[in-house]
Amino acid sequence: MAFVLAPETPLHAWLAALDVQMQRSPGFFEARPVVVDFAALNPADAGIPTLLNDLEARGLTVVDVENAGDLPCADPWKRRLVGGRDGGDVIPAPAASPAVPPQPTPEDSALLLDRPVRSGQSILFLKGDVTVVGAVSSAAEVLAGGSIHIYGALRGRAIAGAVGHRQARIFCQRFEAELVSIDGYYRTADDFDPALIGRPVEIRLADETLRFTLLG
């Protein structure tokens, strides 16, 4: 996965903001390729000629630039994918049998856990739904790309729709969570309606608000 950075004018202020961000989450850019998008920059910005060197000096690995037009300073960085080699001419593939798209199997799109998720354990499954038969303990977490179904008590964290899936939901048989989140919108235990605690609950995202519904 590569990051696209879109620097803004004035550059010195943008770089300062980047420094603050990197200080807050060191290692965020570590070993991640970065593509720099010049679209939002004023071509007259004084920082442009040194921008890419400034980024590399911060330890970022710039592999390509976009929308740089014919700025001479960007040339050395164009299509510079690390370790890339000339692929030669493209040879058209022989007319093979009609391609059969790989059928997704149920295992690929859902994760089923037949045991409790204990304190300190983190279940990360970004390809789809996670079902837990058992409890999710205090200080344990489940992160799912899709929905989360818990047949037991939810005492830890449930983070559904973790890759930007607004339709994802969270279901649990017994709601005692520390934190729930759908598509980045989160609520912590302090915000929960006391009437929901200990009950079966469904959580969904509606108009940028988490909606909690008592089930049964």
Place this chain on the structure above:
Amino acid sequence: MAKVVVVTSGKGGVGKTTSTAALGAALAQSGERVAIVDFDVGLRNLDLIMGAERRVVFDMINVIQGEAKLTQALIRDKRLENLMLLPASQTRDKDALTSEGVAKVIAELREKFDWVLCDSPAGIERGASLAMHHADIAIVVTNPEVSSVRDSDRIIGMLDSKTERAERGQQVEKHLLLTRYDPARAERGDMLKVEDVLEILSIPLLGIIPESQEVLRASNVGSPVTLNNPVSAPARAYTDAVRRLRGETVPMTVPTDKVGLMARLLGRRAA
């Protein structure tokens, strides 16, 4: 072939060492050949609780590093001849424990004893993970309060993933030992109830050890509570736990010390 039991908890101060000593002595009293092993390198205590601190010559690290034979390091209990202690080293740290060394010591103990009880250090680092690594059975010692319960939950997760049995796709048999339990305080809501703890940890209950002055008294004289005062409430609770560990069906009760009015009036001063 011995059963290897780890007595563990995650949190410190909940009663791992006390329980290891009390269970080990009760097992030995029932005629089994028992070794109790202190894994708390650098902070050893089991020798004190067993009253063997002045008889330590070699320790487990000496055995691991080939400076002593296992038979030289094992200390025979003065009260029970089928109870042996393998002390930890006080002058070293946990890095001196190598996984090959521990595997070798445990394999040798398995041949010589019926039960090998490993007293785990607190925490989830090297010492604790090596103590649990070879276990067939785990006794998870928990106090009825939230921080202890959460730490035990973490340890149960490790027992299910980091042990030799887990790596072979098998299960470590897990038992909950609830210690320092005060029924009156639990009833008032000052302490988690037994059902609450069982609900959260969802492993079978091995025993409930009541909070008691007898435990402290036994520690101070260097004797497991099951030997020091076998009729006391905690001693009876540990003895029941051992019977359950050996496969007997014993109804679950919380033993209490019956104190009459006269004894209460007169006994306070003596205690």
